[in-house]
Amino acid sequence: MAPVSSPPGSPAGKPDAILHPSEAARRIDVDRMPASSRWARLVDYHWYVGWALDEPYEQQVVPQPRIHVAAEHGRLLVHGISRVPFRRRLDGTGHTLGAAFFPGGFRPLLRGPVSGLAGRVVPAAEVLGVDDRPAARAILDAADVNAMATAMEGYLDEVGADPDPAVDEVRALVALAEDDRTLIRAEQLAERGSMSLRSLQRLFGEYVGIGPKWVVARCRILDAAAVAHRGDPVDWAALAADLGFADQAHLTRAFTRVVGTPPETYRKEA
Known part of the structure; x- marks a missing residue:
């Protein structure tokens, strides 16, 4: 399954955070897509990773000052900022999609200090109060990246965000x-x-x-x-x-x- 291409000028995050990029390009498909207009102020981009591997592969990413919400293991997981290197072991065939929030962008959804998420990975429902399993299932069952992003933003719509200058x-x-x-x-x-x-x-x-x-x-x-x-x-x-x-x-x-x-x-x- 090939990811869709991001349009010119769309947010790209920090690609250099993906370590050993040449090796990663041989093993996994990576794409970044802009958020819709209603979430573009808070969400920097949606990211997609897909893989079809003959043997296990571990990818390392340099943590950045961004909160991520990612579909994994049947849930939407909120990844707080970690001081330690982030590594993910991949095997078999699969995909995930996540929303990368701008620094500060997750606070209007959390409605509390983001420091409480530091070093933690927790199901979205635990901190946002809306069941994340239907959205995670829709993302992980989808074969189209745009449909995945739509499901992610549908969940964010349910959560809502407070105005915060x-x-x-x-x-x-x-x-x-x-x-x-x-x-x-x-x-x-x-x-x-x-x-x-x-x-x-x-x-x-x-x-x-x-x-x-x-x-x-x-x-x-x-x-x-x-x-x-x-x-x-x-x-x-x-x-x-x-x-x-x-x-x-x-x-x-x-x-x-x-x-x-x-x-x-x-x-x-x-």
């Missing part, structure tokens, strides 16, 4: 951390947001589910992964300085904690 502020702050390589400390992000560091920490705990220091650091690791995925030789000392690390050793330690291997080793493997 703070979502746009949080989304803009995280986008700034993602796009501006000169931001290397949470204090800088607080200054750009015209607030104290403590206020930024409270805002991120409530809406993102993890602190701004983690968010900024993770953005810079994803920048390093993007460079590694180009396949060209890399001056890691220069890149470390460019990304705000104290030195190459600092970058190597941080990258290895997240990815599992030093950056140069990963570049050669990936």
Whole structure:
């Protein structure tokens, strides 16, 4: 079953969060689709993964500051932000579809602090109050990716979302951390947001589910992964300085904690 293609200009998330992308492309089908207009403010994109494997395969993904709701094992599971590497073992034939929320975008559905989901994976019904099993069944039984996304958004429609102007502020702050390589400390992000560091920490705990220091650091690791995925030789000392690390050793330690291997080793493997 081939996934549909995303239209030009549709949200793409952070593709470099998928580690070993060349190997992944040989083993699994991955696609990202924009949310409908009624959910586009809160949901960055829907993602699809399909597989038909002769032997088990494990895929690793770098966790990002986004809440995901994914159809797995007959349920819609809410994935809170995790500090540890995310790995999924796949075998046989199957597929899943998930909704990736913008940073802060899940708070209007949860109607409570997103920090309570940190490091947790829970059935959607437990935190959103609407039975998720019919939607999960529709997604996992469907053969069309658009039908899967429709079923996912149908569930979100049942849950509903409260109006919350703070979502746009949080989304803009995280986008700034993602796009501006000169931001290397949470204090800088607080200054750009015209607030104290403590206020930024409270805002991120409530809406993102993890602190701004983690968010900024993770953005810079994803920048390093993007460079590694180009396949060209890399001056890691220069890149470390460019990304705000104290030195190459600092970058190597941080990258290895997240990815599992030093950056140069990963570049050669990936």
